Amino acid sequence: MINENSFGNSRLDYIRVANYYYKSGLTQEEIAKNMNISRQRVNRMLSKCIKMGIVRISIEGVDETNLGLETELEKKFGLKAVRISGNVSEENVYEEIGKIAAEYLAGIISKGDIIGFSRGRSMSALVDCMPAIKSNNVTITQLMGGWNNEQTKIKVDDIVHRCSEKINATSTVLYAPVVVNNPRLRQAIINEPFFYEAYSVIKSCSIAVVGIGDATNKKILPTMEKEDYEYCIDKNAVGEICAHFFDINGKEIKTPLDERVISVELEDFFKIPMRIGVAGLKSKIPAILGALRGGYINSLVTDLDTAQILSQK
Incomplete structure (x- = not known):
């Protein structure tokens, strides 16, 4: 030898x-x-x-994709995955991001998964673009209560039903509003057996798919009172996920609204292994940044312009 x-x-x-x-x-x-x-x-x-330098490895087509930026953001924010759509406008942002999010979600669904959804246009667009697949023993549930005074397609219960039909999954719903008039009514609802059963499914979620709300938008929650909105702004809230507010550094902001909200408890939300945030446009960058810094999400689907700005933060 x-x-x-x-x-x-x-x-x-x-x-x-x-x-x-x-x-x-x-x-x-x-x-x-x-x-x-x-x-x-x-x-x-x-x-x-x-x-x-004897061997130089090149990957055909990689320069035509956003793989480098996706990897950079994954490393920067400690994420499990980042998926980036091409440049979008305000007119087609939800459609384009929803398409990428649907492809990603369809590729990671496994037997026995329980997938929880929040509300919103990003979630609705995702379901619109979701391919028809034959899932195996998969359950779709809502992570928060609903309300009647908004467009049907972006309501969380409608999103749950449409997604379950597309992938042949079982669906469970809360049958409760997201915001009630007083804390006593909230307590009465969560003490009901039907709510306990539905919430036990939420606590077993393996995947959460959520929109990231801009807290400076007065219509962020349709049932939110003016004083609730002003309180959040006064506390420097920038974002919201499942009716939980946070600042630019991801710190949770406790509000009087919490005592009237019916949604997944933050402690239980953080226990969900895969938490996918779907959001884009520059106006939402503070909210997305807060969600990333606070660990509210560990996967992100966004657009190219937003991703490039996030990489510089």
């Missing part, structure tokens, strides 16, 4: 090993046999070939 302490001391040795592996298609085991050295030595030399 060649003296391994001496073999690999010249650049030609590395070029020869690289040529065998990348050009001739030999396995590391075959190279080791040919060169009369150990397979571990071959492996180390191949790794060093890249560092030495």
Whole structure:
């Protein structure tokens, strides 16, 4: 056998090993046999070939995608996944982001998953674009109560029903409003057996798919009173997820509204393994940034302009 302490001391040795592996298609085991050295030595030399510049790896088409930016954001914010659509306008942002989000969600659904949804146009667009797939023992549920005074397609219960039909899943709903008139009524609802059963499904969610609301939008929650909105703004709220408000650093903002809201408890929400935030446009950057910094989401679907700005924060 060649003296391994001496073999690999010249650049030609590395070029020869690289040529065998990348050009001739030999396995590391075959190279080791040919060169009369150990397979571990071959492996180390191949790794060093890249560092030495002998081997340069290029991936066809990667420059035409946003993979580099997606990876950068994943690393920057400690995310499990980032998916980026192309440049969008305010007119088509929901459709384009919804399309990317639907592709991503369809690719990660596994047998036995329980998927919870919030409300909103991003969620509705996602369901519109969701491919018809045959899921296996999957349940779709809502993460928050609903309300009657908004467009049907963006209501959380409608989103749950439409998604379950598309992927042949079971659906569960809360049958409760998102905001009630007083804390006593809220307590009465959550003490009901029907609510307990529905909430037990929410607590078992493996995936949450949520929109990220802009807290400076006065219509963020249709049933929100003026004093509730002003309170949140006074406390520097920038974003909202499932009726839970937070500031630019992701710190939770407790509000009087909390005592009247019927939604997944924040403690239970954070226990959901996969939490996908779907949101875009520059106007929502503070809200998205707060959600990222606070760990409200661990996966993000957004547009290119927003992603580029987030990468500089």
